[in-house]
Amino acid sequence: MREGFRQAMAWLHTWAGLIFGWLLFAIFLTGTLAYFKEEISHWMQPEVQTHPVDDVRSLNVAQQYLQANAPTAARWFINLPDAREPGLSVMWQDKVDPGQRGNFMRKTLDPVSGLAVQARESMGGEFFYRFHFQLQMPYPWGRWLSTLAAMVMFVALITGIITHKKIFKDFFTFRPRKGQRSWLDGHNAVGVLVLPFHLMITYSSLVIFMSMVMPAPILAAYGNDTQAFFSDVFPATDNAPALGQPGRLLPLASMYQQARAQWAGGHVERVAVNNPSDVNASVNVFRAGSDSVVHDFGSTVSFSGTTGELLRVSGEPSLPAVVGGSFYGLHMGRFAGPVLRWLYFICGLAGTAMIGTGLVIWLGKRQLKHAKAHVMPFELRLVEVLNIASMSGLLIAIAAFFWANRLLPVSFAERSGWEVQTFFIAWGLSLLHASVRRGRRGWVEQLSVAALLFMAIPVINALTTSHHLGVALASGDWAMAGFDLTCLACGVFFAWAARKMQRRGVPAPKAERARPLTLKREAH
Amino acid sequence: MLIAMLMCYAGFTALCLATDRHHGELLRSKPSPARRLGLRVAGGLLLTLAIGPAVWVSGWAQGLVEWCAVLMLSALLLVLLLPYRPRLALILAGVGLLASPVAAFAIL
Numbered sequence: 001m002r003e004g005f006r007q008a009m010a011w012l013h014t015w016a017g018l019i020f021g022w023l024l025f026a027i028f029l030t031g032t033l034a035y036f037k038e039e040i041s042h043w044m045q046p047e048v049q050t051h052p053v054d055d056v057r058s059l060n061v062a063q064q065y066l067q068a069n070a071p072t073a074a075r076w077f078i079n080l081p082d083a084r085e086p087g088l089s090v091m092w093q094d095k096v097d098p099g100q101r102g103n104f105m106r107k108t109l110d111p112v113s114g115l116a117v118q119a120r121e122s123m124g125g126e127f128f129y130r131f132h133f134q135l136q137m138p139y140p141w142g143r144w145l146s147t148l149a150a151m152v153m154f155v156a157l158i159t160g161i162i163t164h165k166k167i168f169k170d171f172f173t174f175r176p177r178k179g180q181r182s183w184l185d186g187h188n189a190v191g192v193l194v195l196p197f198h199l200m201i202t203y204s205s206l207v208i209f210m211s212m213v214m215p216a217p218i219l220a221a222y223g224n225d226t227q228a229f230f231s232d233v234f235p236a237t238d239n240a241p242a243l244g245q246p247g248r249l250l251p252l253a254s255m256y257q258q259a260r261a262q263w264a265g266g267h268v269e270r271v272a273v274n275n276p277s278d279v280n281a282s283v284n285v286f287r288a289g290s291d292s293v294v295h296d297f298g299s300t301v302s303f304s305g306t307t308g309e310l311l312r313v314s315g316e317p318s319l320p321a322v323v324g325g326s327f328y329g330l331h332m333g334r335f336a337g338p339v340l341r342w343l344y345f346i347c348g349l350a351g352t353a354m355i356g357t358g359l360v361i362w363l364g365k366r367q368l369k370h371a372k373a374h375v376m377p378f379e380l381r382l383v384e385v386l387n388i389a390s391m392s393g394l395l396i397a398i399a400a401f402f403w404a405n406r407l408l409p410v411s412f413a414e415r416s417g418w419e420v421q422t423f424f425i426a427w428g429l430s431l432l433h434a435s436v437r438r439g440r441r442g443w444v445e446q447l448s449v450a451a452l453l454f455m456a457i458p459v460i461n462a463l464t465t466s467h468h469l470g471v472a473l474a475s476g477d478w479a480m481a482g483f484d485l486t487c488l489a490c491g492v493f494f495a496w497a498a499r500k501m502q503r504r505g506v507p508a509p510k511a512e513r514a515r516p517l518t519l520k521r522e523a524h
Numbered sequence: 525m526l527i528a529m530l531m532c533y534a535g536f537t538a539l540c541l542a543t544d545r546h547h548g549e550l551l552r553s554k555p556s557p558a559r560r561l562g563l564r565v566a567g568g569l570l571l572t573l574a575i576g577p578a579v580w581v582s583g584w585a586q587g588l589v590e591w592c593a594v595l596m597l598s599a600l601l602l603v604l605l606l607p608y609r610p611r612l613a614l615i616l617a618g619v620g621l622l623a624s625p626v627a628a629f630a631i632l
Binding site for chain 1: 525539546586589590592594596597600603606607608
């Protein structure tokens with residue numbers, strides 16, 4: 001009975017893992033990149049300059065700019081720069097008749113000069129963030145599919161734990177250079193050792209999606225989708241309506257100071273002003289999400305814009321909000337400083353590696369049966385092609401995305417859209433390539449291409465911008481330098497992997513042949 | 525976070541040495557039952573006690589997250605080092621233990 005149960009779980013683990021493995025690999029890798037979303041955006045929009053953060057100066061600059069350019073707007077939104085996001089972003093909504101929605105305008109300002117920055121159009125790191133839960137599909141479908149993938153991931157994790165017989169005995173075991181055995185060891189090691197992260201990230205994604213698929217107000221769900229965002233997060237009913245009499249808006253900086261005092265020095269992320277030119281103007285100051293592990297969706301302090309009177313301080317969140325907020329906060333890791341952020345990143349890579357090794361094991365085990373025959377059955381060949389395209393192909397696509405950012409002319413029409421197109425074209429080409437090349441050669445070639453593309457990224461950055469590694473390091477722009485160095489390191493790693501793949505291309509030694517029997521008993 | 529990392533790494537190394545297989549590989553001998561028990565207790569204690577400095581520096585919420593992170597990644601580091609550089613893995617644990625009082629002093 002017990003063995004029967006375990007076998008059933010192993011079966012589920014095998015097939016659930018295979019069918020969703022390719023998609024989950026992409027979700028995990030792009031989601032991992034999203035931990036460095038702001039840093040990636042910074043690299044992809046080098047025109048936005050980094051200045052020492054000074055919120056009061058930024059607020060004054062933003063207020064002056066909006067007063068000059070959008071005095072009659074219905075609302076202003078000011079997103080303050082922080083250590084990770086150098087640009088000061090302002091947005092305003094035109095005033096229109098009641099019952100209609102005004103258009104939104106968005107500008108990125110230089111927080112010192114107050115001038116609008118002419119930055120190249122690019123989605124930056126936002127692309128990876130969006131892709132990892134929307135999958136570049138129309139509105140509800142991408143989210144549904146990624147929710148389904150998250151559920152399958154959860155099932156695969158649980159069945160994986162049940163299937164793994166010797167969690168504690170093999171806890172520290174990794175035996176490299178032993179073919180299939182090593183892949184299984186590696187799969188178990190990254191699975192078991194980083195299990196708390198895997199469980200947290202998968203379960204929390206389900207918690208987040210639970211409200212996402214039932215369209216409830218959750219901050220992360222919007223971003224570009226400004227309309228839904230504003231109606232949900234800033235309900236118009238909450239603030240006093242415009243009286244139609246002109247009023248003078250007080251400096252926002254003093255309200256900023258008061259709000260921070262309310263939060264015992266907590267940080268401000270965003271300031272919203274309703275009816276800025278009206279006597280009934282109101283100002284909402286929003287707390288930064290990076291302040292605490294538990295994400296608080298509506299921590300605000302409201303003021304009257306003309307008298308400066310404090311109107312409302314949002315209360316403590318309820319217990320369910322704290323539970324939900326802590327899953328949300330843990331998943332997004334916005335509270336993490338640089339070191340912890342890197343640890344998050346490594347955990348995410350470990351999750352990606354777990355999925356990747358799992359896919360390789362599935363194929364490797366079945367390939368052994370056909371090792372003598374020269375033709376592989378169609379289904380195995382299909383899995384092989386998809387393995388190559390979904391893993392090394394995705395790496396090429398990511399590199400192509402960064403290349404497009406540097407090589408497409410700044411004035412190119414639909415530039416940001418073409419960056420994304422390049423990503424998918426590169427991915428499609430790698431699928432094509434994988435389907436015409438035989439297995440190992442496909443791997444070696446694609447990994448080599450990925451290695452070259454990544455290693456060259458610091459070079460094209462140096463050739464096309466004035467922010468090359470030397471400049472970035474000298475000026476202490478760690479996000480810019482870190483991006484280049486990480487790409488270089490990735491390139492070196494892929495080159496190593498390609499070499500390793502090629503060397504194993506020579507016929508496997510006999511010892512490896514004898515192993516499948518024992519392996520099957522353990523893994524299956 | 526550094527001191528928690530050092531303690532977790534040393535703790536996992538102790539737990540690793542408490543198994544016959546790894547003790548044999550690393551030190552070329554079988555551990556006596558007393559030694560095995562000692563290593564196991566020491567390892568468990570180090571892992572648990574590492575919560576202390578993490579929470580001390582960053583508060584409960586962030587401290588526990590940091591502790592979990594270094595717990596996972598120190599084990600991963602150890603497991604990846606063991607087959608390739610076993611001596612280095614042991615030396616790191618020793619250096620970590622020696623350095624942790626210094627690191628502790630730095631956060632006080």
